Amino acid sequence: MLPWVVRRTRLPLLSLRCVDCRSESATAGRGRFRVNANGKLLDVWLLVRCTSCGRTNKLTVHERAPVRSFDPADLHRYRANDPDLVASTLLDPLLARRNRFTLDWEGAWRLDTAPAWADQAGPVQVEVLFEDPVPVRPRRLIARGLGLSRTEILRRTECDIPLHRPTRTGFTFTVSAGN
Structure with a gap:
């Protein structure tokens, strides 16, 4: 079985409307948190910047949480802007739902494939692993990895999941040798 790995190359962009310029794209950049104390309560925000005008927006991570509810190590990581x-x-789906944004993974991932799959005789089984939850259509991913058209992929592969639906989890497929 040949291993393929989908890896994140950078943080994805956020599809989030800017209140100043109405652009739909923001970035977490180098990644900064803002921690604000109000008495015995803490607010934690992730700062994001509009890619068009540069305006900084805050995504709520924790709101009015008691200081004692934080693990001291986690609180230190927030203050140190741990990458x-x-x-x-940023990849937490609850944060995206609460702050009403989606992730744009275009150009933010790569596929690492095993070399020389075509050298093997007969069908080859490939296991695809995801290091991060990158939503990719399996047919497009397989086409990129094998260098074949998507129509050819339908003809030559057998997969344990539907090829037309985006997935974020690992799967396996078998590709038959060409004619």
Whole structure:
């Protein structure tokens, strides 16, 4: 079984309308949090910037949460703008739903394939793994990895999931040798 891995190359853009210029695209950039104390309550926001006009917006991560409800290590990571915490926060579907944005993964991922699949005789089984929840149509992903047309993919592959629906989780497929 040949392994393929879908990897994030950068943080995805956000489809989020800017209140100033009405642009639909924002970025988390280098990733910054803002932590604000109000008595014994904390607010935590992830700062994002409009790609057109540069306006900074805040995405609510925690609102009016008691200070004691935070693990001290997590609170330190928010204050230090930990890149892993920025990524996991941005990729959290609950944050996207609460702040009304979607992620635009165009150009933010790559496919690492095993070399020389065509050298093997007979059918080849491939396992696709996702390091991040990148929504990709399996047919498009397989076409990119094998260098075949999407019609040819339908003819030569057998897959354990529907090829036309986007997926964010791993799957396996078998490709038969060409005629």
